[in-house]
Amino acid sequence: xxxxxxxxxxxxxxxxxxxxxxxxxxxxxxxxxxxxxxxxxxxxxxxxxxxxxxxxxxxxxxxxxxxxxxxxxxxxxxxxxxxxxxxxxxxxxxxxxxxxxxxxxxxxxxxxxxxxxxxxxxxxxxxxxxxxxxxxx
Numbered sequence: 671x672x673x674x675x676x677x678x679x680x681x682x683x684x685x686x687x688x689x690x691x692x693x694x695x696x697x698x699x700x701x702x703x704x705x706x707x708x709x710x711x712x713x714x715x716x717x718x719x720x721x722x723x724x725x726x727x728x729x730x731x732x733x734x735x736x737x738x739x740x741x742x743x744x745x746x747x748x749x750x751x752x753x754x755x756x757x758x759x760x761x762x763x764x765x766x767x768x769x770x771x772x773x774x775x776x777x778x779x780x781x782x783x784x785x786x787x788x789x790x791x792x793x794x795x796x797x798x799x800x801x802x803x804x805x806x807x
Contacts, residue, residue: 672796672797672800673796674735674793674794674796674797674800675793677789677790677792677793677796678732678735678789678790678793680786680789681732681786681787681789681790681793682732682786684782684783684785684786684789685728685783685786687782688704688779688780688782688783688786689703689704689705689708689779689783690703690704690705690779691703691704691777691778691779691782692704692777692778692779693706693707693776693777693778693779693780693783694707694760694763694773694776694777694780695773695774695775695776695777696763696771696772696773696774697772697774698771699765699771701777702763703779704779704780704782704783707722707779708722708725711725713764714760717762717764717770719756719757719759719760720753720756721753721754721755721756721757721760723753724749724750724751724753724754724787725750727746727747727749727750727753728746728747728750728786728787728790730743730746730750731743731746731747731750731790731791731794732790734746734794735790735793735794735797738801740794740797740798740801741798743794743797743798744791744794744795744798746794747787747790747791747792747793747794747795748791750787750790750791751784751787751788751791754783754784754787755784757776757780757784758776760773761773
């Protein structure tokens with residue numbers, strides 16, 4: 671099996687796994703699971719926290735690889751990782767319109783999610799390089 675397929679398989683297993691794990695931790699609130707963050711994180715655009723948008727970029731990466739558009743998949747995967755990394759700068763989660771609840775730490779779910787994004791991007795890179803080498807011959 672080609673290395674990029676192994677990376678993608680691992681990514682596709684890790685992504686849904688991350689949804690069941692705690693992603694955001696708080697001092698005075700129960701942790702949010704990855705699924706909670708996936709369901710409500712799109713609101714982050716209103717609070718200048720774009721990390722949620724790594725999710726559509728991740729799905730785009732997987733779809734583009736399936737379509738054998740490896741160069742475009744690499745761009746989408748790199749974008750997903752870069753936007754996902756912006757989570758390190760998130761300071762609060764808004765449970766209501768009153769005020770944000772400070773995030774004390776990123777949970778295991780976040781790191782598994784980020785690993786899934788990185789493996790998809792790496793898989794796209796390996797696929798692009800293999801395809802480039804094959805077309806050169």
